[in-house]
Each structure stands twice: as structure tokens, then as C-alpha cells.
Amino acid sequence: MNPELTRKYSAYPQVKLPDRNWPNVKIDKAPFWCSVDLRDGNQALIQPMSMAKKLEMFDLLVELGFKEIETGFPSASQVEFEFTRKLIEDELIPEGVSIQVLTQAREHLIKRTFESIKGAGEVIIHLYNSTSTLQRDVVFQMSKQEIIDLAVKGAEMVLQEAANYPETKFQFQYSPESFTGTELDYALEVCEAVMGVWKPSPEHKAIINLPATVEMATPNIYADQIEWFCRNMKKREAAIISVHTHNDRGCAVAATELALMAGADRVEGTLFGNGERTGNVDIITLALNMFTQGVDPGLNFQNIGHVIDVYERVNRIPVHIRHPYAGELVYTAFSGSHQDAINKGMSEYEVNGGRLWAVPYLPIDPTDVGRNFESIIRINSQSGKGGVAYILDHEYGIKMPKDMHPDFGELIQKITDRDGRELKPEEIYKAFDDTYLDSHHPYDLHSFHVIKRHSDKQEKKSFAQIEAVIGVDGDDQEISASGNGPLDAFSTALKENITGDFRLLSYHEHAINTGSSARAIAYIQVRKADGNTFWGAGVDTDIIIASVKALLSSLNRSVS
Numbered sequence: 001m002n003p004e005l006t007r008k009y010s011a012y013p014q015v016k017l018p019d020r021n022w023p024n025v026k027i028d029k030a031p032f033w034c035s036v037d038l039r040d041g042n043q044a045l046i047q048p049m050s051m052a053k054k055l056e057m058f059d060l061l062v063e064l065g066f067k068e069i070e071t072g073f074p075s076a077s078q079v080e081f082e083f084t085r086k087l088i089e090d091e092l093i094p095e096g097v098s099i100q101v102l103t104q105a106r107e108h109l110i111k112r113t114f115e116s117i118k119g120a121g122e123v124i125i126h127l128y129n130s131t132s133t134l135q136r137d138v139v140f141q142m143s144k145q146e147i148i149d150l151a152v153k154g155a156e157m158v159l160q161e162a163a164n165y166p167e168t169k170f171q172f173q174y175s176p177e178s179f180t181g182t183e184l185d186y187a188l189e190v191c192e193a194v195m196g197v198w199k200p201s202p203e204h205k206a207i208i209n210l211p212a213t214v215e216m217a218t219p220n221i222y223a224d225q226i227e228w229f230c231r232n233m234k235k236r237e238a239a240i241i242s243v244h245t246h247n248d249r250g251c252a253v254a255a256t257e258l259a260l261m262a263g264a265d266r267v268e269g270t271l272f273g274n275g276e277r278t279g280n281v282d283i284i285t286l287a288l289n290m291f292t293q294g295v296d297p298g299l300n301f302q303n304i305g306h307v308i309d310v311y312e313r314v315n316r317i318p319v320h321i322r323h324p325y326a327g328e329l330v331y332t333a334f335s336g337s338h339q340d341a342i343n344k345g346m347s348e349y350e351v352n353g354g355r356l357w358a359v360p361y362l363p364i365d366p367t368d369v370g371r372n373f374e375s376i377i378r379i380n381s382q383s384g385k386g387g388v389a390y391i392l393d394h395e396y397g398i399k400m401p402k403d404m405h406p407d408f409g410e411l412i413q414k415i416t417d418r419d420g421r422e423l424k425p426e427e428i429y430k431a432f433d434d435t436y437l438d439s440h441h442p443y444d445l446h447s448f449h450v451i452k453r454h455s456d457k458q459e460k461k462s463f464a465q466i467e468a469v470i471g472v473d474g475d476d477q478e479i480s481a482s483g484n485g486p487l488d489a490f491s492t493a494l495k496e497n498i499t500g501d502f503r504l505l506s507y508h509e510h511a512i513n514t515g516s517s518a519r520a521i522a523y524i525q526v527r528k529a530d531g532n533t534f535w536g537a538g539v540d541t542d543i544i545i546a547s548v549k550a551l552l553s554s555l556n557r558s559v560s
């Protein structure tokens with residue numbers, strides 16, 4: 001940046017609150033949540049929601065557990081007026097859910113707002129006017145007293161109008177819009193003047209909403225403002241302090257969290273932070289941040305895919321692939337060391353009976369928001385052997401022995417380096433299949449029989465005699481031998497007749513639990529006379545045949 005340009009800007013003033021308490025406070029309960037998707041979110045869309053889309057969004061918000069939903073600015077928009085009417089007339093508002101409607105402090109707008117909510121059960125009337133120095137001077141050219149008079153007049157009109165709708169239970173809300181651009185003591189004066197009209201009580205509180213209409217300072221300053229406000233308010237017990245943050249500096253979530261620590265009771269925001277300019281605060285992130293601290297947020301995001309689906313369709317805005325908790329890539333590790341750590345963490349978590357979530361690089365269990373493990377580890381040229389092993393295990397039930405990971409990992413690395421792109425799980429499986437399982441050259445198993453077999457418990461001895469037909473470069477060879485078990489006998493037969501000397505270095509087997517038929521997989525590592533080692537694998541419904549195939553697979557690799 002050109003340093004000269006900084007002259008255009010000045011630093012936001014600090015709040016004098018040396019004995020601030022909020023840094024020591026822990027968020028241990030959920031606030032009251034109010035969704036403003038249908039109003040603040042909607043007014044920021046290139047193409048505002050149609051009636052059908054508003055209904056879809058409303059249903060989603062109810063499903064997620066919101067008890068307070070701002071349905072619009074009915075006096076400013078015909079669609080929002082009609083939408084609010086439809087909700088009421090078609091009885092679409094569930095018991096226990098309040099709708100909220102926004103109005104400016106102007107007589108005809110207030111009247112029209114009340115008309116829109118006729119017949120509703122529970123309504124929050126949200127009155128606002130701008131109080132900031134800038135707006136007072138530049139937009140309204142009004143004095144401080146004139147702004148107070150405007151707010152008081154609006155509050156009186158709200159009170160009077162409400163009396164005409166006795167069937168509705170009202171709660172009143174006031175927002176000194178551009179609160180963060182307003183002198184703090186003056187913002188309090190305006191709010192107290194409004195409270196003086198409404199005369200709220202601890203039993204019937206007013207909502208005082210303190211918006212960061214534009215985010216102008218660091219989150220600690222907003223927290224100071226909220227704590228200062230709560231401490232200096234005369235009838236704090238009669239107010240619900242609500243915060244409504246925008247994300248101009250990218251800190252709306254942090255500002256809201258610190259504001260909750262500073263005493264706020266309620267949060268207004270939107271799904272994925274849709275809203276004017278850089279957006280409103282993202283309620284999903286806030287709620288899941290709480291959830292991952294062991295605090296029940298009181299909202300349900302267990303099917304985040306469904307939320308994304310409705311959000312993207314209704315708002316026509318894609319959710320970013322890196323969006324906290326929801327983005328397509330947020331549970332994905334491409335880096336080898338991350339994959340390895342996740343792999344180990346997941347195994348440990350499973351061993352511990354899945355009690356306390358502690359998996360490196362994953363602040364939340366993806367299944368808690370309806371995401372599966374498929375996406376956790378993806379393979380590209382940054383990935384390592386641990387990630388490849390993880391995919392085979394989680395996708396195909398193939399649990400390669402640890403010593404085999406480098407063998408297959410190197411093979412996959414060559415492919416990703418060559419192709420310069422991500423490999424899908426099915427491509428990784430195909431490479432495994434091509435390399436180990438579907439390996440028939442030069443040695444191909446045509447038949448295998450165990451002729452005799454017995455074991456002597458007392459002498460702790462086993463015996464087996466086998467016969468097999470092996471294709472060797474296309475020619476069939478019959479072999480037979482005996483040993484202390486079928487695999488031992490088969491190795492002897494191979495060594496004596498076909499392959500020459502080798503040593504069986506390691507052997508592993510397990511059942512594969514995917515698919516309908518039960519199958520077993522065996523892994524074998526052999527050492528050839530020249531000292532080189534080779535891994536092979538074989539799958540069959542019969543574990544002995546699986547091991548015989550695995551041995552041939554490792555020998556095939558030794559000559560490929």
C-alpha cells in the first residue's frame with residue numbers, strides 16, 4: 001500500500017474500561033438466537049428471494065431450531081409484507097416461534113408493519129433508527145436531541161399500535177443502528193429514552209440490539225462497548241442485550257463471541273454469514289464453535305449438507321470450500337503428515353470407545369454434522385503412505401500391515417507425481433488391485449488342493465500335503481510338497497520346482513467386512529536370495545487360498 005493513503009484513515013478510539021471483566025468469562029450457555037436471513041440476508045442478495053424461496057428458508061430455519069425469525073421489512077417491501085401475511089394466514093408459524101418484523105421509526109411505516117402481523121401469536125416489533133455521528137451529520141442532518149426524539153416518537157407509536165392487536169403477544173426491540181459509529185454514552189441515552197417509553201420489566205423485557213452495522217474496530221473493543229453498556233444501563237434486568245455484527249473486518253464471529261463474554265444475551269445473524277457487504281455474523285460457525293467446547297448451542301446442524309443445499313438454492317450463493325465446519329474441503333487433509341496424524345488420532349479415538357474427541361487437525365467429528373469420513377483424506381502428490389492406507393481401510397476394509405505402507409505408498413506417489421492430480425479412492429483401489437490382487441504373471445494359480453492335513457495337539461505339530469497347478473508364463477506345471485501347514489507346503493513346492501529359494505518374511509490376514517460375501521485378505525512379504533523383499537496380497541473366500549494367492553503375488557512382483 002502507498003503509505004500516503006493511510007492518512008485517509010484514523011484509529012478507532014479505545015473504550016475506557018480498565019477493570020473489564022469479559023476476558024475472564026467463559027461461554028457456557030447458548031444465547032437466544034435470531035435469524036435475520038429473510039431480512040438482512042435477503043436485502044443483500046443480487047436476486048432477492050421469491051415467495052417460494054422465502055418459505056423454503058423459513059422452513060429450514062424452523063427445522064434448525066430457531067425460535068426467533070425476522071421475516072422481513074414489511075413496510076418497505078410488498079413481497080415481505082405478503083410473505084409475513086402468508087405465514088400467518090396459512091398458520092405456518094409453529095407454536096413457540098416468534099416472528100420479528102423490522103420498521104423504521106416513522107408513523108406510516110409502523111402502521112403498515114402492524115398490519116402485516118395481524119393475527120400472529122408472538123411477534124417481535126423491531127424498531128430502529130440510525131444514531132451514529134456520521135449518519136446524524138451527513139445523512140439526516142439532525143442533532144443528537146432530534147435523533148432521540150425520533151426514537152422516542154417511534155417507540156410511542158409502537159406502543160400505541162400494539163394496543164390495537166390484543167390477540168398478539170408482543171415483544172419490543174430497539175436498535176440504535178450504526179451503534180459502533182455512535183458515542184457510547186449517547187447510544188445508551190437513546191436506548192434508555194426508548195426503554196422509558198416501553199417500560200419493560202424483568203418479566204416482560206425489551207430487546208436492546210446493539211449492531212456493529214459496520215465493523216470498525218477489533219473485537220475486544222466491541223466487547224468493551226457491550227460490557228460498558230451492560231454495566232451502565234439503568235434497568236439492565238429489564239433488557240435482553242442483543243448483538244448484531246457485520247463482518248467488514250472479517251471478525252464478526254470473534255466480535256460476537258467476545259460480546260457474549262461481555263454480557264450479551266442474544267445474537268442476530270445469518271446462515272453462512274450472508275448479509276450486506278461482507279455479511280452478517282455466521283450463526284453456524286458460532287453455534288458449532290460452542291458445540292466443540294461442549295456447550296449445547298440449541299440449534300441443530302447435524303445435517304449440514306441439507307443446510308448447504310437449501311442455502312445455495314435459495315440465496316444463489318455457493319458455500320466456500322473452506323467455510324468453517326461446512327466447506328467441501330474443511331475435513332480434508334492432502335498433506336502426508338496431517339493424514340498420518342489424523343489416521344493415528346482416529347485409531348486412538350476408536351480404541352478409546354469414542355468418548356472424548358481428540359483427533360489432530362480435526363476440531364470436530366465430521367459425522368456430528370453429517371459428513372462422512374470419505375472426505376477426510378484425499379490423495380494428491382502432497383500425500384503420504386498413511387493417507388493411502390487410510391483410504392484403503394476406510395473405503396474398502398483393506399488394512400495393510402504397517403510395514404507394507406511404504407511399498408504401496410511409493411507406487412501411488414509415482415502415479416500422483418506423473419499425473420499431477422488428485423487420485424480418487426476407486427483409482428487407489430484399482431492400483432492396489434492391479435499391483436497385488438490381479439497379479440497373474442509369470443505365476444498364475446490354476447488349482448490348489450490340500451491332500452492331507454492333521455495336527456497333533458500333544459506333540460504340538462501340524463502337517464499338510466498339497467498339490468497345485470501353476471501356470472508359469474503360460475505353461476502349466478503340477479507341483480506338490482508337504483510341510484507344517486498348507487502355506488509352508490506350497491512354498492516348498494514352489495521353491496523346489498519353480499521359483500528357486502526365497503524366505504517368507506511376514507504374513508498377515510484379516511476378514512474383509514465390506515460387500516455381501518465374507519472374504520479374507522492375506523498379505524505376504526518374501527525375501528529373495530539376493531536380499532530384496534517384495535509384498536504381495538491375495539483375496540479369497542477361503543483364507544488358505546487367499547494366502548496362496550498372496551504368496552504368488554509377492555513372487556510375481558519379485559520378477560516384474
Ligand code: KIV
Pocket residue numbers: 040102128175177178209211212213214244246
Ligand atoms: O446492521 C444493522 O444495523 C441492521 C439493523 C437494522 C439492526 O441490520
Ligand code: ZN
Pocket residue numbers: 040211213244246276280
Ligand atoms: Zn444488519
